[in-house]
Structure formats: C-alpha cells, structure tokens
Amino acid sequence: MNISEFKKNGHMIIDWIADYFENIEKYPVKSKSSPGEVISKLPACAPDRAEKFEKIFGDFEKIIMPGITHWQSPSFFAYFPANNSFPSILGELLSSALGAQCMSWATSPAAAELEEAVMKQLAKIIGLPESFCGVIEDTASTSTLCAALSAREKYSDYSINSEGFGPENKFTAYCSGQAHSSIEKAVKIAGIGKNRLRLIGCDKNYAMMPSEIFAVAAIGTTGSTAIDPLRAIGRICKKYGIWLHVDAAYAGSALVLPEMRYMINGVEYADSFVFNPHKWLFTNFDCSAYFVKDKAALIKTFEILPEYLKTSEKSAVNNYRDWGIQLGRRFRSLKLWFVLRSFGVSGLRKIIKKHIELAQYFAEKLSAENGFEIMAPHPLSVVCFRFKPRAGISQEKIDAFNAGLLEKLNSSGKLYLSHTKLGKDFVIRMAIGQTGTEKKHVKAALDTIIKTAKSMSK
C-alpha cells in the first residue's frame, strides 16, 4: 500500500467507523457465530501474492464482522464495560502511526513525560493522595502481579530476585472469596503459591470481613461490585506490616465523582492501587492505571540494565521499562490524554453519574415487578437479579430457569447480559457503562427482560 492508497483507504475506514457507530444498534449485540464458523472461512496459508485492500476489507466485513460481539453497543450490559470514545480511537490511531516503542525516556521523551503528567492528573481526578505515583500497564492483572512481586521483594529484602526462593521464604496472601481471579493468578506467578492464598470471609453484602487478615482489598468486586472496608483492612495491614493492594479495576472510574470517594476512605493505608480506564473511562483497551506509594520498591523490583539499554540522561527521568514487567511499551498515554481533554473532568463525571443513576432506575423498576429479586446491593452501575417463576420452587429450578432466561435474552440479539454466582445463587448481571447508553436503552432492556421472563414462566 503506497501513500496515496493509504490516504484513500484511511479515509474510507474512518467513514466506515463513523457509520458503524451510527448503525451499531442494528447489529445483534452478542455475535451469533458458532464455534469454528469463522476459521472455516479462512485459508490455511497466507497468500503468496499481495492482495488488493478492497478484497481484504471485503473479507473483514463478510467473515470477521459476523463473529464480532459489539462491546460498544449501548445495549451491551455483560461483564464490565470496555468502553471507548472517538477521542480515544483517534489517540490510538496516532499512537499506532507513530509506532513509538516507549521503553525508556530516550526512546520517546514526549511519551515518558506525557505518561507522567497524565498519571498525575488522573490521580487528582480520582482523589488519590499525592503520595501515589502512577504508571500505565496493559491490564489490572499485570498491575496486580506487579504489586505481588513488589511486595514479595520488599518483604524478602529483594533476596528472591537475586537468590530465588529458599525454604525460609514462605508468604501468605489474603483477599476475599469475591476477589477477582487475577489475584490468584498473581499469587501463583509470584511464587507465593495458590495454596497460600487465604480467602477471607465475606459479610452478607459480599464484602470482606475486616476481623480477619488480608492483603488485597476489592473496591467493586467483579460479581456484585461489593466494596471492601478499606480503612478497617488498612489498619490491620499496618499493624501486621502487610502490603495492601487495592483492586478497583472497574469501580475506580466512579471516583471521578466526589460523592463516590467514600469507597476509598482509608486509601492512605494502601501501598498500591489499580483501576482500568479501559473499563469505564471511555479509553479503549488496553489502559490500566497502576499507582504505588513506594516508587523505589517498584523500580528495585523490576529494574534491569544491560549495556544495550544504558542511556546518557543526566537529570532524573522515568524509564518506564523499570516500572513493570514488559520491556517494550506502547504509547498508551496519548489516548488517555485525548480523553481527559476532550471530555473534561465535568464531562467524565456527567456520564459516570448517568450510568449509576440508570442502574438505580433499573433496580427500582425491576424490583417492582412480580417475581423479580434484586440479589445484592448496587452502589455503582451493576445490578444482580433473578426471576423466581413461582413460590416454593427449588433452588436448582430457580437457577436453571435463570440460566435459560439469560440464554434466551442473549440469543435475541437485542441485548447482552452475563451472570455470576452469589453464594449458591445463579444471578444475572446488568452492567451499565457503555459510552452511548441512554435511558431508552435501559428501558428497552427492562421491557425485554420482563416480557421474556414472564412468557417463559407461563
């Protein structure tokens, strides 16, 4: 593809993207593709000869698009959102055009300094104390792994990095039974051992009970967005000298609202904190904001300096390759900067507040319908519910009914919901957080859910 073809195809693709967003509600939200359907249409070998872009793009529309689940649809209510926005898409496009590999300050000073500036702004926007400094990682899973590794190194006096594990290095990690699976993964990879991860009991609202001991507090659990009591947990961690990591992967975005900052009451006890702008802050995947208090411990854990990476800067600069696992790094701060400036803090607040209000509206309307039960508190924009077709019916039958209801709703193509288990109960999750979701989409979802459940129970 030469420059003039690039311009032609590039314009066409931007138009295509604009049309896609204009027409997104016409697509089935969850792909109707069956296993093997896409791959059966793809050749076993790459073409020997160059192909025309028109043909490649035609296949994208014909083969790939039917296998896409439309995460940006305003009726996407599954899992947690992974929302994006036009400024973010443009930032990502520019970042891929520049193709900068941002491992060191010297390999792109603007990337390093923009990341530093944007992370400082972000910390202020969500009300983190000034003692935290931030870095962009790819995912919350990676950020949590960085926290586990830093804690391991700090508490072993950096001996495991140099000597490996000895018989005396036995650690224990703590989190609630509702914490995300990325905690278990981090504990396994960091060599702490899955069997040394103690799951702390939860209260009736699925938040961790502070009477036991732990190291990862969840602000917004994946199942029901329960909020662990950070201050109480922090006090215990302080007393026993435990590294406290806060996983606010989804809920962290809500901290743009001053009235939601009660969730991080006690954050001054935390050693590290993660949230994902790529979930609910209109910044497309991937962009995970990881904040630490002890920057030196982070860098001491990851720093490595072979001859070929030595550079000659005299003043202190951030070489972000030393702030995490990967050496090569994408220029992620650009899209986040575009988002923060294009929306402004007030713009971010307005949409997040709307999502939270829509979730409260959804819960109120659904709970007023016969047979529907709201299954957990819903402080944010996720509502867990189920339908009980009739009184006296067994637990297994209620679960099976709701699994069937979920399947029927999702295969309608009108909306996409997901599920979890709270205690023994199968519950359906309605997560409101797409950039374009408005009240009419939530009303349409309510209508579909109520009608489908009632018709299935006849």
Ligand SMILES: Cc1ncc(COP(=O)(O)O)c(C=O)c1O
């Ligand atoms: C509470 C929580 N923590 C961590 C994660 C993992 O996020 P990521 O996909 O960025 O690794 C999730 C994902 O949904 C989550 O809900």
